[in-house]
Amino acid sequence: MTERETMTERETMTDEELHELAVKQTALGEVRGVPAADPVNVPMIRHWLTAMGDANPVYLERGLAPPAMAQVWTMPGLARREKDRSPVDDMLAALDDNGYTGVVATNCEQTYRRYLRVGERLTSATRFSGLAGPKRTALGVGYFATWHITWYTEDDEPVADMLFRILKFRPAKKESLPPYPLQPAINQDTAFFWEGAERGELRIQCCADCGELRHPPGPLCPHCRSAERTYTLATGTGTLFSYVVHHHPPVPGRETPFVVGVVELPEGVRIVGNVVDCPIEEVEIGMPLRVTYRAMDDRLVLPMWRPE
Known part of the structure; x- marks a missing residue:
């Protein structure tokens, strides 16, 4: 039975057992992996340079790889094999099994001894420390x-x-919010907008034929009558075109008074939303605003507007 299978059956380990495993993995020292599937090659260097916006011609002219690509050559990809495992894998798996499923990188320090040359094949060696x-x-x-x-x-x-x-941390348990009573009507014309709000994106519908922007979304372009549609991402800034302060009647899920504004976007469309994080008496037409996103319940995120 492998170490991984043992931990899976046991499911959890004490803090002391986690440290004992860490000592064991550290004692393994440097463990060599398998040679890279491909040698240092020109196509991958070209892709890297394009992605990074690096126009330095020396790499392709001299058959050299950018130093920061060192890790690229030995990445196993999705088809990871058992022989690709390192001393780190069992340690991280044990932390996952104990509920430390969150992960954030805190340090990455790289040292380059020389440029890699096209045709060289690398092997990585890992040491848990x-x-x-x-x-x-x-x-x-x-x-x-x-x-x-x-x-x-x-x-x-x-x-x-x-x-x-x-x-590796234990994510805080998310408290469930009570259902927000004012749910928008979501259909095939508007779903893209609400999906964007969940991702922190302000999406504006765009005609796929003539490029005309429109909001609210609709099935047909009012300019060319095309039914082909897509969307573009707005910058998230705007100015307050007009507004009302709602006092009465009561609105389920909201405390009155609150401000409802029409925001004019630099993209050329207007959008309705609440103006927040601003005393009501300081709200004024023409004030610059920036979009912010508020979770109303576990399903609905609303774009709102705060002073720029």
């Missing part, structure tokens, strides 16, 4: 796990090193 915790952080209680990776050529020459540290 420490587990600190449990510690209470702003994200929750968790452990800091640290490891080192060194990349070697086929001639056993070390060419790059990396120290990597992450925080």
Whole structure:
């Protein structure tokens, strides 16, 4: 039975057992992986340069790889094999099993010894170097796990090193909000807008043929009558075109008074939303605003507007 299978059956470990596992994984020292599936190659270098916006011609002219690509050459991808496992994997799996499923990178320090050349094939070697915790952080209680990776050529020459540290934490339990009584009517014309709000995006419907923007969303373009539609992302800024202060009657789920405004976007459309984070007496037409997103319940996020 493997260490991983044992932990899965047991499900949880004490803090002391987690530290014992960390000591065991550290004692393994540097564990070599398998050689990279592909050698350093021009197509991948070209993709990297394009993605990073790096126009330095020296890499392709001299057959060199950007130093920061060291990790790229040995990434196993989705088809990860058992022989690709490192001393870090069992440690992280144990933390997951104990509820420390949240992860955030805290440190990444890389050292480059020389440029890699096209045709070289790398092998990574991983050394688990420490587990600190449990510690209470702003994200929750968790452990800091640290490891080192060194990349070697086929001639056993070390060419790059990396120290990597992450925080594995127990995510705080999300308290369920009571259902918000004023739910929008969501249909095939408007679903894209509400999906965007959940992601913190202000989406404006756009005609896929003539490019005309429109809000509220609709099935047909009022400019060219096309039924083909897509959307664009607004910058999230605007100015207050007009507004009302609602005092009465009472609105379910809201405290009165509150401000409902028509916001004019630089993209050329207007959108209705609440103006928040501003005393009512300071609200005025023409004031610059920026979108903010408020969760009304576990399903609905509303875009609202606050002073810029």
